[in-house]
Amino acid sequence: MSATLIDGKAISQQIKDELKEKCLELKDKGIEVTLAVILVGSDPASQVYVRNKKRACEYIGYNSLSYELPEDTTMEKLLGIIDELNNRSDVDGILVQMPLPKHMDEKKVINAIRPDKDVDGFHPMNVGALVVGDKGFVSCTPAGVIQLLKRGLPDYDISGKECVIVGRSNIVGKPMSLLMLRENATVTVAHSRTSNLKEVCKRADIIIAAVGKAGVITKDHVKPGAVVIDVGINRGDDGKLCGDVKFDEVSEIAHAITPVPGGVGPMTIAMLMNNCYEAALSHKLGE
């Protein structure tokens, strides 16, 4: 392997440690940070994510309120809990773990969260703020990718680079494109209907793969010397976690690459914790 490995685990730890310090400073001023985490149903992956989010709160020194609701919870019940949390002055952030059970309307749930407590950055108000360049919460995974690039490659200048994002989801692809635009990259968003994916990707100085399919980005998609960020978390045929990028072959030609696991994954939680801190500053210090 010749590429520089961008260590998401180490960078996320660094961010959490910075927040731990800042949380202590808030405590000295009598301010506590509180995140409410809501899980509906018993999807095993969601249970792991929620547990990790609560653990991160504990590590940094935030309070976490946990709501674990049965699969057959009604929309009414969930919206009632959100309403109560919206109105609690001690609660800074509200997170509803996705996906929700099929009988629930995810959009309606996201819209019910007060935008200033929407630490996931999913509310249309926060997405709109990102589009026009206003202050607001940014979706955690794409925000984490920006931190990986800045902290993992401190001498690398994103400005002016060709960036190809593969994937156009509301959670990753779309906000990622706006964040890279904010960093002055030239941005292309490719997706499942892109007809000449290899050629499009080959133009990129920076490829961000957020497809959700194991190994779709091969060495034939990558210009030698490109920076490759792998957002995918998939189970390979061998049952092991793997990304959207064929790591073994791409790491031979890339300038830098993120591993899976240990790349983008840990950054999502670190950025969530950062959004909670920002929420508390704005609610409790008016900053």
Ligand code: GUN
């Ligand atoms: N499901 C997958 N990723 C996320 C995330 O970032 N936040 C929430 N709430 N649910 C998710």
